[in-house]
Amino acid sequence: MWIYEKKLQYPAWVEGGDLNIAKLLFAQYGGPDSELSAGIRYLTQRTTMPIPQAKAILTDIGTEELAHWEIIGTLIHKIIEKATPKQLEEAGIGPHYIQHGKDLYPHDAAGVPWTAAYIQALGDPITNLHEDMAAEQKARTTYEHLIQSTNDKGVIETLSFLRQREVVHFQRFGEALRLVQEYLDRKMYY
Amino acid sequence: MKISKDRLELLKEIMALDFSLIELNLYLDTHPEDEKALMVFKQYSCKSRELKEKYENQFGPLTASNGANREWKWIEDPWPWEIDYEMGGR
Numbered sequence: 001m002w003i004y005e006k007k008l009q010y011p012a013w014v015e016g017g018d019l020n021i022a023k024l025l026f027a028q029y030g031g032p033d034s035e036l037s038a039g040i041r042y043l044t045q046r047t048t049m050p051i052p053q054a055k056a057i058l059t060d061i062g063t064e065e066l067a068h069w070e071i072i073g074t075l076i077h078k079i080i081e082k083a084t085p086k087q088l089e090e091a092g093i094g095p096h097y098i099q100h101g102k103d104l105y106p107h108d109a110a111g112v113p114w115t116a117a118y119i120q121a122l123g124d125p126i127t128n129l130h131e132d133m134a135a136e137q138k139a140r141t142t143y144e145h146l147i148q149s150t151n152d153k154g155v156i157e158t159l160s161f162l163r164q165r166e167v168v169h170f171q172r173f174g175e176a177l178r179l180v181q182e183y184l185d186r187k188m189y190y
Numbered sequence: 191m192k193i194s195k196d197r198l199e200l201l202k203e204i205m206a207l208d209f210s211l212i213e214l215n216l217y218l219d220t221h222p223e224d225e226k227a228l229m230v231f232k233q234y235s236c237k238s239r240e241l242k243e244k245y246e247n248q249f250g251p252l253t254a255s256n257g258a259n260r261e262w263k264w265i266e267d268p269w270p271w272e273i274d275y276e277m278g279g280r
Contacts (some may be wrong), residue, residue, distance in 0.1 A: 006252050009209060011202055011275035056219040064212060074271040157278050168216065175220035 002063070009067040010161045012074045013154035019091030021150040022079040023109060026096075028072045028146070028162075030106030030114040033138040035072055035162075039065035041119040041135060045128045051183050054125060054176045058132075061169050068162055073104045075155060126184070129177040136170035191268040197249050198276065204245060204252075206279075207238045 028034045042062030049055045080088065080102055088097045095111055106114035120131055143163035147156055193201075214231045221227060242252055250266055251257045257264030 003253055003255075005208075006250075006270055007201060007205055007208075008270045008273075008275075009205065009212070011205060011278045013275040013278035053220050053222065057216065060212075060216055060219060064216075070270070077271050154278055157280070161279065168213070172216050172220055179220065 002066075008071055008074060009064070010071055010158060012071045012078070012158045014075060014078045014158075015152045015154050016079060016082075018150050018152045018155065019079060019083055019087060019093060021146070021152060021155055022076050023091055023093050023096075024146055024149055025072055025076050025079075025109075025155075026107055026111075027109040027142055028139070029069065029076065029104060031108035031112075031142070032118040033135060033142050034106070034108070034114070034118075035065050035069035035139075036106050036114055037118045038062075038135060038139060039069060040116070041121070042132060044119065044121045045132070048123050048128075049125050049180070051179060053179050054129070057172050057176045061172065064165070064169075068165065071158060071162065075158060076104060077102075079155075125180045126177070129173055129180065132173045133170055133177070136166045136173065140166040140170070191272045192274050193249075193268065197245075198273075200241065200245050200249075201273075202275070202279075204238065204241050207234055207241065210234050211238060 030036055039062050042058045042065065046055055046058035046062065049058060080093065083091075083093075085094075085097055088094055096105065096107075099105070108114075120128075122128055122131075140163055143159050143166065147159050147163070150156060211231065211234050214227055214234065218224065218227055218231060246252055246256050250263045251259075254264050
C-alpha cells in the first residue's frame with residue numbers, strides 16, 4: 001500500500017512566465033520516458049524479482065518516481081495557473097487547454113496520450129533490469145534537453161535535481177542487476 | 191500560496207532530511223551489510239520523526255493518520271503543489 005505525505009520530495013519552484021517550457025515538461029509527465037512510465041514500469045516488474053535486494057529496489061525506486069511525477073505536475077501547474085487562454089494558445093498549449101483546461105493530463109510534449117505500450121515487463125529479471133537502466137538514461141537525456149530549453153532558474157534547479165536522481169537510480173539498478181546475475185550463477189552451479 | 195517563514199523553513203528541513211533517508215534507503219537496498227550507512231539512516235530517521243512531530247503540532251498533519259486534532263485538519267490548504275517554495279532548495 002501507499003501513504004500520502006503532504007509534502008513534495010523537492011521544493012519545486014518557478015520564476016514563472018515560461019509557458020513554452022510548461023508545454024515541453026509534459027514529456028516527463030506523460031511521455032515515453034516520463035516519471036509516470038518509470039513508476040508503472042518498476043512497480044509492474046517487481047513481483048518476479050528473485051532476490052530481496054531487487055524486490056526492494058524496484059518497490060522503492062518505483063515509489064520515488066511517483067513523487068517525481070508529482071514534482072513535474074507541480075512545475076507545470078505553477079507555470080500555467082495564472083496564464084490566460086490566449087497566452088496558452090500562443091505557447092502551443094491551446095489544444096491542451098481546450099481538452100483539459102488547466103488540469104494536468106498524462107500526454108507527452110506533443111500531446112500524444114500516455115500508453116502502457118511505453119513500458120515492458122518480460123518476466124525475466126535480467127531483461128527487465130536492463131530495460132530499467134536504459135529507461136534511466138533516456139530520462140536523464142530528456143532532462144538535459146529540457147534544461148537546455150529554459151532560462152527559468154527555478155525550473156532548471158528542480159530539473160537538475162530530477163536529472164541527478166536518474167543517475168543514482170541507474171547506479172542502483174546496475175547493482176541490483178549484478179546481484180541477480182550472481183544469484184542466478186550460484187543457482188546454476190549448486 | 192505563501193506560508194509563514196517559520197513553517198516554510200521547517201517544512202524544507204523535513205523535506206531535505208526525508209530526501210536523505212530515501213537516498214540512504216536505496217543505497218541500503220543493495221548494500222544491506224553497510225553498518226555505517228545503517229547508523230546514519232537511524233540517526234536521520236530519529237531526527238525526521240522529531241521534526242515531523244514539531245511541524246504537525248504547530249502547522250497541521252503531514253499524513254491523514256495524524257489528521258485529527260480538535261477538528262479534521264487534514265483537508266486544510268495548502269496542498270504540496272500550491273505552496274510557494276520561494277527559492278526552492280537553496
